[in-house]
Amino acid sequence: xxxxxxxxxxxxxxxxxxxxxxxxxxxxxxxxxxxxxxxxxxxxxxxxxxxxxxxxxxxxxxxxxxxxxxxxxxxxxxxxxxxxxxxxxxxxxxxxxxxxxxxxxxxxxxxxxxxxxxxxxxxxxxxxxxxxxxxxxxxxxxxxxxxxxxxxxxxxxxxxxxxxxxxxxxxxxxxxxxxxxxxxxxxxxxxxxxxxxxxxxxxxxxxxxxxxxxxxxxxxxxxxxxxxxxxxxxxxxxxxxxxxxxxxxxxxxxxxxxxxxxxxxxxxxxxxxxxxxxxxxxxxxxxxxxxxxxxxxxxxxxxxxxxxxxxxxxxxxxxxxxxxxxxxxxxxxxxxxxxxxxxxxxxxxxxxxxxxxxxxxxxxxxxxxxx
Numbered sequence: 572x573x574x575x576x577x578x579x580x581x582x583x584x585x586x587x588x589x590x591x592x593x594x595x596x597x598x599x600x601x602x603x604x605x606x607x608x609x610x611x612x613x614x615x616x617x618x619x620x621x622x623x624x625x626x627x628x629x630x631x632x633x634x635x636x637x638x639x640x641x642x643x644x645x646x647x648x649x650x651x652x653x654x655x656x657x658x659x660x661x662x663x664x665x666x667x668x669x670x671x672x673x674x675x676x677x678x679x680x681x682x683x684x685x686x687x688x689x690x691x692x693x694x695x696x697x698x699x700x701x702x703x704x705x706x707x708x709x710x711x712x713x714x715x716x717x718x719x720x721x722x723x724x725x726x727x728x729x730x731x732x733x734x735x736x737x738x739x740x741x742x743x744x745x746x747x748x749x750x751x752x753x754x755x756x757x758x759x760x761x762x763x764x765x766x767x768x769x770x771x772x773x774x775x776x777x778x779x780x781x782x783x784x785x786x787x788x789x790x791x792x793x794x795x796x797x798x799x800x801x802x803x804x805x806x807x808x809x810x811x812x813x814x815x816x817x818x819x820x821x822x823x824x825x826x827x828x829x830x831x832x833x834x835x836x837x838x839x840x841x842x843x844x845x846x847x848x849x850x851x852x853x854x855x856x857x858x859x860x861x862x863x864x865x866x867x868x869x870x871x872x873x874x875x876x877x878x879x880x881x882x883x884x885x886x887x888x889x890x891x892x893x894x895x896x897x898x899x900x901x902x903x904x905x906x907x908x909x910x911x912x913x914x915x916x917x918x919x920x921x922x923x924x925x926x927x928x929x930x931x932x933x934x935x936x937x938x939x940x941x942x
């Protein structure tokens with residue numbers, strides 16, 4: 572094969588890869604960047620190849636020492652879950668970095684970046700769904716083994732309250748109230764065991780969001796400023812209107828509670844069309860696309876880092892009086908709709924992002940139920 576043709580072939584292969592690929596000299600000078608790398612580093616190939624990797628990657632990053640080690644040892648190496656922050660992108664991203672020497676070019680190293688953000692979030696979502704299924708069995712057991720005795724306890728406390736006086740009446744009322752609280756908790760857990768099929772129809776997600784905003788602004792989020800950034804061209808989602816209202820109302824309620832001590836509380840609701848994310852969903856033979864993005868953002872103090880990976884698991888909560896079932900139920904409903912939910916949080920900004928599939932069929936139109 573002609574050498575020029577072979578070089579063109581190799582370049583075409585590298586350009587076709589969806590992962591960012593860089594070829595660097597031992598001193599970090601960039602000599603090649605594929606199209607995916609241009610998007611990843613927010614810079615054109617001509618700009619990248621005039622600079623060193625250290626101009627884009629934070630000082631002290633293990634990626635810089637990785638290049639030196641690979642070039643010296645002439646053996647491939649991998650750094651897992653590396654923070655890749657650049658001068659052009661404010662937020663750090665997590666990536667696995669694969670580095671390999673180029674035998675035909677001594678001193679040069681190929682870097683491949685595999686961003687972990689979405690993969691990790693989907694993995695956490697699937698784990699949360701598994702935890703929710705565990706709660707299903709627990710809820711069924713609790714309903715049978717606990718609710719019946721609780722009814723007897725509540726009835727007995729009512730009789731005691733009628734005949735008791737003073738402190739005894741207060742204690743009897745306490746027994747009744749705590750019994751009601753436990754019954755309410757079991758009732759909420761029973762929702763996880765509801766596997767009945769839900770009638771769904773094509774729904775305009777903006778109609779749902781506007782209803783939720785109206786309810787929240789006059790209730791759980793009264794006095795909090797709302798702002799919207801909607802993509803008006805979004806196609807409909809196939810879903811249950813009431814369940815979707817429950818999902819977003821729960822998220823806004825959580826945001827409002829987190830803003831309790833924020834001086835200028837604000838909740839943003841954003842929608843966008845994001846093609847390219849496809850996952851396997853239980854009961855569906857083919858992978859489905861999740862292009863509908865809905866974001867609920869607040870400017871509160873953020874979610875503690877140690878809780879964030881488990882936020883959608885049952886019984887995980889940051890509230891002193893919370894049960895930890897609200898977000899687990901949200902994750903279940905989103906999962907039942909074939910979507911995923913994730914949370915990205917730091918002080919001053921917390922984002923809950925939901926990705927949902929588009930309603931299939933040429934005749935899919937938004938629900939006419941517009942109120």
